Amino acid sequence: MVKGVTGMGLPTVAMGVLGATMSPLTAAAILIIPSFVTxxxxxxAGRDLLRLLRRLWPMMLCIVIGTLMGTRLLVVVDSVWSGRALGLALIAYAAYALFVPTLSVPERLEPRLSPVVGMVTGLLTGVTGIFTIPAVPYVQSLGLQKDELVEALGLSFTVSTIALAGGFLAQDAFRLDQLGLSLLAVLPALVGMWLGSIVRQKISPKTFRRCFLLFLVILGLELTLRPFS
Known part of the structure; x- marks a missing residue:
């Protein structure tokens, strides 16, 4: 539903909720297929995919490299600490979206910034299973039109999902029962997107976005403080 309203947030919210009841590794594996499909x-949905690929390919390449490196940490690190990293990532993203104004990146800086952003995003994707920081604020700073922005975020998320799946396969971290659950999760994810698109027409996107981000802060705090309880 969150993704249907805002265009993003399925793995972010789902990793936070599932991370409260299982290891981030298991949660990320279950979310692979619904994340990929959505x-x-x-x-x-847009018409600018090839142009966006030509513009953003250095970032996409580094997302793949960073994710494959980061997935190794998600597999070997104790689930308590990976859960804590997930909580911190949720809080960081929500705090940025709530309090930091949208930046503007000059086009001349993109060749240098895109690989760095891609690598950091990939590492965090591999470690936490979510792929919003710093990719989302960076893409939002590129001055894209509304439809281009949604398409560019979809491209970034798709590449991250494929890279995450590749990392799990390389680390032999997929189990048949997880793939079955991942397939089962596709239908509710699509139904949620449809319901979210209806909700988007009924409420203020600004109000929904604020509630969504505050919810992420609460989830992040719960995951971050759990090791100390």
Whole structure:
């Protein structure tokens, strides 16, 4: 539903909720297929995919490299600490979105910034299973039109999902029962997107976004403080 209203947030919210009851590794594995399906849907909805690929390919390449490196940490690190990292990532993203104004990146800086942003995003994706920081604020700072922005985010999320799946396969971290649960999660994810698109027409997106981000802060605090309880 969150993704249907805002265009993003499925893995972010789901990782936070599932991370409260299982390890981030298991949660990320379950979310692979629904994330892939919904992100491909979002990516192919526009008409600028090839142009965006030509512009953002250094970032996409580094997302893949960073994710493959970070996935190794998610597999070997104790689930308590990976859960804590997930909580911190949720809080950081929500705090940025709530309090930091949208930045503007000059086009001349993109060749240098895109690989760095891609690598950091990939590492955090591999470690936490979510792929919003710093990719989302960076893409939002590129001055894209509304439809281009949604398509560019879909491209980034799709690449991250594929890289995360590749990392899990390389680390032999997929189990058949997780793939079955991941397939089962596709239908409710699509139904949620449809319901979210209806909700988007009924309420203020600004109000919904604020409530969504505050919810992420609460989830992040719960995951971050759990090791000390």
């Amino acid at each position: 992100n491909v849907w979002q990516m192919l």
